[in-house]
Amino acid sequence: MDTSSTYSIRLARAPDLDFLAEIEIDAFVTLREVLGIEDDGRTVPREKLEHSMDAKLLLVAADHSDRPFAFLSAAELDGAVYVTEIDVARRWQGKGVGRRLMQTIMEMAQKRGASGITLTTDRYVPFNAPFYASLGLRTLDEDEMPAGLLDILRFEIEHSTDPKRRVAMALWF
Secondary structure (H helix, E strand, C coil), rough: CCCCCCCEEEECHHHHHHHHHHHHHHHHHHHHHHHEEEEEEECCCCHHHHHHHHHHEEHHHHHHHHCEEECCCCCEECCCCCCCEEECHHHHCCHHHHHHHHHHHHHHHHHHHHHHHEEECCCCCCCCCHHHCCCCEEEEEEEHHHHHHHHHHHHHHHHCHHHHHHHEEEECC
């Protein structure tokens, strides 16, 4: 069933911020089940979401009543648009919402004149690195990474329970 006509992708507005932590926590349940962990996850600090919103790099997917049920947060980094977070509420997962959010941010990045889209993610979870690869992003070797992206990846590796799982990916325009 095509659900794309039952929701819209748009830039976030201030009232939307109240829903994003709830979406993130709900979406994390899927990751927690796949990884078999007991962690409850963490949410993106509101200040970071506000910064993304101010930069016009915070997208939401909103239902027919205009209530957000998914979001993508990004920031400018190294001349590219760096995707900091993408979450889809569980009842909307597997319906192409994450793909539409990513396609929208990719179009926005190109219109802004960014050099590409970058992100860090889990190498093995099917809805992480394999999903991004299906959109044209590829895993970067350390010597291909811009300095800011490399710093983020190194930080994540240092604070990860399994450093081999973390990977940086990019789609250059």
